[in-house]
Amino acid sequence: MTARTLTRLIKADTAAPGIAADCLRAGGLVAFPTETVYGLGADAADGAAIARLYLAKGRPSFNPLIAHVADIAAARRLAVFDADSERLARSFWPGPLTLVLPKAPACPVAPLATAGLDTIAVRVPNSGIAQAILRAFGGPIVAPSANLSGHVSPTTAAHVRADLDGRIDLIVDGGPTPVGMESAIVGCGGDGPVLLRPGGIAREAIEQVLGRPLRQPPDDAAEAPAAPGMLASHYAPAARLRLAAKEVRPGEALLAFGAGTVRGAQAAVAVLNLSPAGDLVEAAANLFAHLRALDRPGVAGIAVMPIPHEGLGEAINDRLARAAAPKDNG
Numbered sequence: 010m011t012a013r014t015l016t017r018l019i020k021a022d023t024a025a026p027g028i029a030a031d032c033l034r035a036g037g038l039v040a041f042p043t044e045t046v047y048g049l050g051a052d053a054a055d056g057a058a059i060a061r062l063y064l065a066k067g068r069p070s071f072n073p074l075i076a077h078v079a080d081i082a083a084a085r086r087l088a089v090f091d092a093d094s095e096r097l098a099r100s101f102w103p104g105p106l107t108l109v110l111p112k113a114p115a116c117p118v119a120p121l122a123t124a125g126l127d128t129i130a131v132r133v134p135n136s137g138i139a140q141a142i143l144r145a146f147g148g149p150i151v152a153p154s155a156n157l158s159g160h161v162s163p164t165t166a167a168h169v170r171a172d173l174d175g176r177i178d179l180i181v182d183g184g185p186t187p188v189g190m191e192s193a194i195v196g197c198g199g200d201g202p203v204l205l206r207p208g209g210i211a212r213e214a215i216e217q218v219l220g221r222p223l224r225q226p227p228d229d230a231a232e233a234p235a236a237p238g239m240l241a242s243h244y245a246p247a248a249r250l251r252l253a254a255k256e257v258r259p260g261e262a263l264l265a266f267g268a269g270t271v272r273g274a275q276a277a278v279a280v281l282n283l284s285p286a287g288d289l290v291e292a293a294a295n296l297f298a299h300l301r302a303l304d305r306p307g308v309a310g311i312a313v314m315p316i317p318h319e320g321l322g323e324a325i326n327d328r329l330a331r332a333a334a335p336k337d338n339g
């Protein structure tokens with residue numbers, strides 16, 4: 010049982026970074042926007058704060074967290090870079106790319122945050138308010154997406170509140186997050202860079218910088234996941250999803266994409282379009298908010314129109330496939 014806490018909500022104004030940093034220093038839990046989704050931050054060096062973070066999310070403790078830092082210099086104190094990771098960091102940071110790297114010998118991040126692994130996930134977010142909080146705090150902040158474990162990631166402060174009100178200390182409201190999709194996660198070292206999670210930067214863009222293809226995670230990743238949060242049903246909403254739907258069935262809502270339509274669309278319980286223009290960047294930004302909006306009582310299921318697999322479509326289809334997977338223990 011978590012004790013109920015009073016959750017304070019503040020706007021991302023000039024006072025917000027100082028308030029957030031003070032709260033983190035006191036061992037508090039602070040939700041704040043990054044360019045991808047809202048993160049739930051804790052002091053990365055404070056094991057007790059991290060334990061409370063797992064509790065607040067209801068997250069299995071074997072699932073390691075991403076350490077957020079303000080720049081590459083700060084990342085070097087946490088992780089060891091090789092030529093590939095160096096190139097990726099220079100090209101995409103600040104931005105929606107997370108690198109999984111060998112932990113640096115003097116890495117100050119609490120072992121609980123890395124689930125005892127000898128690697129660490131590091132990211133430099135590209136968001137004014139996230140950067141301001143990191144600089145005001147002056148150290149790494151671990152931040153999973155600020156949702157209850159098993160729910161879709163939050164792209165607005167209202168989403169965070171719906172999941173975590175009374176369980177965390179502070180929410181910094183900086184409006185909707187522009188990318189709307191979690192960061193892409195690339196593991197470096199070993200047999201060459203591997204795409205552990207498709208995300209806010211398209212595979213093609215990453216491969217162009219590397220000058221070679223990314224490896225796929227091994228097939229047994231579902232049982233012993235290299236990115237352990239990639240359990241099949243991780244993103245599941247309560248309503249059943251039907252992917253690449255050619256028609257809308259009775260009782261279903263429609264999650265549309267592009268200018269086209271499908272049979273039965275007029276009878277849909279509700280309709281939202283990820284991008285009427287068929288733009289995959291816009292679709293990524295809308296995905297989680299639209300899933301949340303359609304996932305409500307009275308909606309028996311959600312029919313999802315086919316979405317192309319190229320560019321950010323890979324990450325969108327990945328999240329949809331997980332949301333459609335049968336739930337394990339939620």
Ligand code: TXA
Binds near residue numbers: 045107205
């Ligand atoms: O965009 C994002 O990445 C957001 C924002 C808040 O930065 N964060 C986010 O965190 O999506 P989270 O905790 O929901 O997902 C992090 C993923 C998990 O799948 C976790 O298992 C994986 O990163 N991960 C963390 N450390 C790892 C490691 N050492 N090796 C492999 N995977 C790791």
Ligand code: MG
Binds near residue numbers: 154162
């Ligand atoms: Mg998450």
